[in-house]
Amino acid sequence: xxxxxxxxxxxxxxxxxxxxLFLFVFSTTTTFAADKVLKAGAAxxxxxxxxxxxxxxxxxxxxxxxxxxxxHARCLVxxxxxxxxxxxxxxxxxxxxxxxxxxxxxxxxxxxxxxxNILMAATHTHSATRASSSKYHDFLARRIADxxxxxxxxxxxxxxxxxxxDEPSExxxxxxxxxxxxxxxxxxxxxxxxxxxxxxxxxxxVKPAGPIDPEISFISVQxxxxxxxxxLANYSLHYVGGVNKGEISADYFGIFSEKIGPLLGAKPExxxxxxxxxxxxSGDINNINFQNPGKRMAAYEKxxxxxxxxxxxxxxxxxxxxxxxxxxxxxxxxxxxxKVRKPDAAMQSYFKKVMAQPEGAEQHHRYxxxxxERVQRLLEGPDExxxxxxxxxxxxxxxxxxxxxxxxxxxxxxxxxxxxxxxxTIELANGYNGYLPTPEQHKLGGYETWxxxxxxxxxxxxxxxxVILDLMQKLKSQP
Numbered sequence: 001x002x003x004x005x006x007x008x009x010x011x012x013x014x015x016x017x018x019x020x021l022f023l024f025v026f027s028t029t030t031t032f033a034a035d036k037v038l039k040a041g042a043a044x045x046x047x048x049x050x051x052x053x054x055x056x057x058x059x060x061x062x063x064x065x066x067x068x069x070x071x072h073a074r075c076l077v078x079x080x081x082x083x084x085x086x087x088x089x090x091x092x093x094x095x096x097x098x099x100x101x102x103x104x105x106x107x108x109x110x111x112x113x114x115x116x117n118i119l120m121a122a123t124h125t126h127s128a129t130r131a132s133s134s135k136y137h138d139f140l141a142r143r144i145a146d147x148x149x150x151x152x153x154x155x156x157x158x159x160x161x162x163x164x165x166d167e168p169s170e171x172x173x174x175x176x177x178x179x180x181x182x183x184x185x186x187x188x189x190x191x192x193x194x195x196x197x198x199x200x201x202x203x204x205x206v207k208p209a210g211p212i213d214p215e216i217s218f219i220s221v222q223x224x225x226x227x228x229x230x231x232l233a234n235y236s237l238h239y240v241g242g243v244n245k246g247e248i249s250a251d252y253f254g255i256f257s258e259k260i261g262p263l264l265g266a267k268p269e270x271x272x273x274x275x276x277x278x279x280x281x282s283g284d285i286n287n288i289n290f291q292n293p294g295k296r297m298a299a300y301e302k303x304x305x306x307x308x309x310x311x312x313x314x315x316x317x318x319x320x321x322x323x324x325x326x327x328x329x330x331x332x333x334x335x336x337x338x339k340v341r342k343p344d345a346a347m348q349s350y351f352k353k354v355m356a357q358p359e360g361a362e363q364h365h366r367y368x369x370x371x372x373e374r375v376q377r378l379l380e381g382p383d384e385x386x387x388x389x390x391x392x393x394x395x396x397x398x399x400x401x402x403x404x405x406x407x408x409x410x411x412x413x414x415x416x417x418x419x420x421x422x423x424x425t426i427e428l429a430n431g432y433n434g435y436l437p438t439p440e441q442h443k444l445g446g447y448e449t450w451x452x453x454x455x456x457x458x459x460x461x462x463x464x465x466x467v468i469l470d471l472m473q474k475l476k477s478q479p
Contacts, residue, residue, distance in 0.1 A: 057126030106145035192445025236280030281411025374452025403431030
């Protein structure tokens with residue numbers, strides 16, 4: 001409430017008059033927290049690519065032949081009257097910075113939402129496509145911008161809360177020490193210390209090479225009367241998979257987004273409730289328990305199980321959330337230039353011999369020719385790349401954004417060191433630049449560390465963490 005003083009107390013004297021004048025000026029220039037209004041809006045847009053676009057979830061892309069479930073961009077806009085921020089989560093394998101920049105250009109021209117205050121990310125579903133063709137590139141950028149515009153239109157007074165709940169049963173580190181050196185051969189003629197995705201239940205498996213992050217973080221937004229408006233969750237799980245070949249699917253990210261609303265009591269509304277699931281730091285995490293042989297499941301069965309469990313756990317945790325009708329918001333961004341890895345003379349010589357052999361010749365590793373091509377592209381490409389790093393503030397919560405498939409321990413470090421009460425990281429955000437292991441994980445080798453899978457200098461994660469913590473500190477110091 002804004003307090004106004006329309007008259008002075010008679011006989012108060014000069015000091016009383018001065019005090020009353022001060023209170024009058026203070027009241028007309030100050031808005032108390034009770035007067036501040038938080039608004040939120042959410043929306044979705046369909047970003048399903050045309051059939052024939054290539055699904056790039058493995059070493060050999062193949063064309064999409066059917067749509068099992070549609071892909072979407074999902075947006076949440078927060079506006080506290082002083083600052084506007086937004087999240088856009090897209091059902092996609094990985095989106096390059098030029099697509100996101102094209103979307104930001106549309107948003108800048110068509111709204112008053114500062115484009116630098118938007119966190120845009122891909123979920124990393126392996127049954128979707130990259131924006132590789134110019135046709136889909138333009139379509140995707142336009143639909144991301146449309147999603148943001150619709151969310152802006154849907155803003156209404158709201159309240160917000162956040163929290164987290166552990167669910168360790170669905171996340172496993174996929175990098176293992178083994179006693180079998182044949183498991184650890186690499187495409188560079190050597191042998192690594194660890195293996196990604198080793199044979200399940202094999203006696204040679206010793207222990208995982210890194211931790212997991214069991215936390216499902218979430219942000220819940222409601223209308224002032226408690227009607228669910230949107231929920232953004234975050235889980236450090238690469239993807240689930242188990243689809244029919246050639247079918248487009250949003251994986252468990254999309255299923256979660258559909259299941260969470262009814263569990264929260266959301267009813268069909270206009271505008272409808274929007275559920276969103278972002279990918280945490282899952283560069284070395286998947287849904288396979290390698291200690292057990294496992295069992296075969298029907299297509300889409302496992303992803304439905306995981307999505308159901310994650311949604312149920314979040315819905316249960318939401319019952320304990322304390323909502324606020326206004327919170328400070330903020331966004332901070334930085335560009336970081338990193339060196340690109342280049343093959344030395346010995347590696348170039350090795351791959352020259354590999355490529356000179358006829359196709360089908362006996363190989364040290366089955367993907368030698370694939371990595372010969374990847375390494376050659378790095379050699380011929382730029383010596384440096386510049387990446388966008390970002391942190392957003394919502395009250396005493398901070399959300400980091402990293403444009404890599406980021407190792408789990410990096411996210412855990414940011415949670416531990418963040419100068420906020422709560423924190424989580426969204427990976428594959430504001431660009432796509434391959435994998436991001438830590439320097440210690442680089443020493444162990446394995447798929448995620450191979451040149452061509454990882455593209456940037458070996459200490460890149462240390463530099464990225466330092467920049468993000470600095471961004472967080474700047475946000476923390478803001479009122």
